[in-house]
Amino acid sequence: MKRRILGIDPGSRITGFGVIDVxxxxxxxxxxxxxxxxxxxxxxxxxxxLVHGIHQVIDTYQPTESALEQVFVxxxxxxTLMLGQARGACMTALVLRDLPVAEYTALQVKQxxxxxxxxxxxxxxxxxxxxxxxxxTPQADAADALAxxxxxxxxxxxxxGKLALQGLKVRGGRLV
Amino acid sequence: MKRRILGIDPGSRITGFGVIDVxxxxxxxxxxxxxxxxxxxxxxxxxxxLVHGIHQVIDTYQPTESALEQVFVxxxxxxTLMLGQARGACMTALVLRDLPVAEYTALQVKQxxxxxxxxxxxxxxxxxxxxxxxxxTPQADAADALAxxxxxxxxxxxxxGKLALQGLKVRGGRLV
Numbered sequence: 001m002k003r004r005i006l007g008i009d010p011g012s013r014i015t016g017f018g019v020i021d022v023x024x025x026x027x028x029x030x031x032x033x034x035x036x037x038x039x040x041x042x043x044x045x046x047x048x049x050l051v052h053g054i055h056q057v058i059d060t061y062q063p064t065e066s067a068l069e070q071v072f073v074x075x076x077x078x079x080t081l082m083l084g085q086a087r088g089a090c091m092t093a094l095v096l097r098d099l100p101v102a103e104y105t106a107l108q109v110k111q112x113x114x115x116x117x118x119x120x121x122x123x124x125x126x127x128x129x130x131x132x133x134x135x136x137t138p139q140a141d142a143a144d145a146l147a148x149x150x151x152x153x154x155x156x157x158x159x160x161g162k163l164a165l166q167g168l169k170v171r172g173g174r175l176v
Numbered sequence: 177m178k179r180r181i182l183g184i185d186p187g188s189r190i191t192g193f194g195v196i197d198v199x200x201x202x203x204x205x206x207x208x209x210x211x212x213x214x215x216x217x218x219x220x221x222x223x224x225x226l227v228h229g230i231h232q233v234i235d236t237y238q239p240t241e242s243a244l245e246q247v248f249v250x251x252x253x254x255x256t257l258m259l260g261q262a263r264g265a266c267m268t269a270l271v272l273r274d275l276p277v278a279e280y281t282a283l284q285v286k287q288x289x290x291x292x293x294x295x296x297x298x299x300x301x302x303x304x305x306x307x308x309x310x311x312x313t314p315q316a317d318a319a320d321a322l323a324x325x326x327x328x329x330x331x332x333x334x335x336x337g338k339l340a341l342q343g344l345k346v347r348g349g350r351l352v
Contacts, residue, residue, distance in 0.1 A: 042277075042279075043267055043277075043279065044267060044270070044271050044276075044277040047264065047267045047268055047271055048271045051268050051271070051272065071257070073253040073254055073256075073257055074253065075253070077249040077250065077251070077253065077256050078249055080249075080253050080256045080257050080260065081247065081249055081256050081257075081259070081260040081263075082260065083257070083260065084256065084257040084258065084259065084260020084261045084263070084264060085260045085261070085263050085264030085267065086264060087257075087260070087261050087264065088223065088260060088261030088262060088263065088264025088265040088268070089264040089265065089267065089268045091219055091220060091223045091261065091265065092223055092227050092264070092265045092268040092269070093268070094220070095220050095223055095224045095227070096227065096272075100220075101218075101219075101220040103218075103219065
C-alpha cells in the first residue's frame with residue numbers, strides 16, 4: 001500500500017510544502033513548492049491565500065497523511081504571534097480535509113534527516129536532494145517541507161506506521 | 177438594511193463568540209457563548225473543535241460581517257504561539273465562509289464600549305449588559321466577544337460603515 005505524505009513548513013510570509021510517496025523503504029519525490037502571501041495585505045487576505053494554496057495542493061496530489069513542522073518560538077512576541085497565526089491556519093487547512101496530522105520539531109527533523117540535531121540548514125537540504133534523488137536543489141522552504149515529510153516517513157515506518165497502514169490514524173505521534 | 181455582526185474573542189482554551197444585530201443606532205442581542213477545546217487533545221483535535229464550532233455559529237446565525245479581537249502579546253513565547261495558532265484558526269474559519277473580518281485591539285474595544293482604554297474587564301462586561309439590555313451577565317469570554325461586535329458596530333457606523341452598506345467590504349479598518 002502506498003502512503004503519500006504532505007509535509008508543511010509554516011511561515012508568516014512563505015509556507016513551504018513537499019509531497020512524497022512512501023513504498024516500503026523507498027521514498028519518491030512527488031511535488032514541492034512555496035505559498036507566498038501578499039506582504040501588504042491584511043491578515044484575512046494572507047490567510048485566505050495560504051489556506052486556498054494548501055487546499056489546492058491537497059486536491060491536486062491527494063495525500064493520505066500530513067506532517068507539520070513545529071515552528072521556532074521567536075524571542076520577538078509580535079513575530080511569534082504572526083508565526084502562530086500562520087501555523088494555526090495551516091493546521092486548520094489540513095484538518096478541514098480530514099488529513100491525519102503529525103507534528104515534528106526542527107530538532108527532530110534534523111536528527112531524522114541528517115542524523116544530528118545541530119546540523120546546519122544547508123546539510124538538511126543536501127540530504128533531501130540525496131534521499132529523494134533530485135536533479136536540482138529545491139527552494140529552501142520547499143526543501144524544509146520535504147524534510148518534514150521524510151521525517152514522518154522515517155518515524156511512522158515502525159510499529160505505529162504498521163498500525164497506521166491498517167487504517168488507524170496517527171496524530172501527534174499518538175494513535176487515535 | 178440589517179447588519180448582523182459576529183464578534184470573536186480567540187483563546188487557546190476558550191474562544192468566545194457573540195452575535196448582535198445593528199439596525200440604525202440600535203443594537204440587539206442575538207446569541208453568545210464559548211467554544212471550549214478539549215485540554216488534553218492534540219493541536220489538530222483542538223483546532224478541529226474550534227473551527228467546527230465557529231462554522232456552526234455562522235451557519236446557525238448567518239452573520240453578514242465579523243470582528244476578531246487582536247490578542248494580547250504575552251511575555252511567554254510558548255503561550256503567545258498557542259494563542260496565535262488559535263487566532264489563525266479563527267481567522268481561517270471566518271474567511272472560509274467569505275465573511276469580511278475587521279480587527280480591533282483590546283484597547284480599541286475598551287475605548288469604544290467603556291470610553292477609556294484602561295477600564296477593567298468587569299466594566300466592559302457591565303457596559304455590554306447595559307448596551308444590549310441583557311437580563312443576566314453573560315460568561316466572561318462571551319461578553320468579550322459581544323464587546324468586540326459592539327466595537328465594530330460603533331466603528332463602522334460612520335463614513336466607512338456607510339460605504340460598507342453599499343456593498344464595499346471593510347477589513348482591518350481599510351476598504352478593499
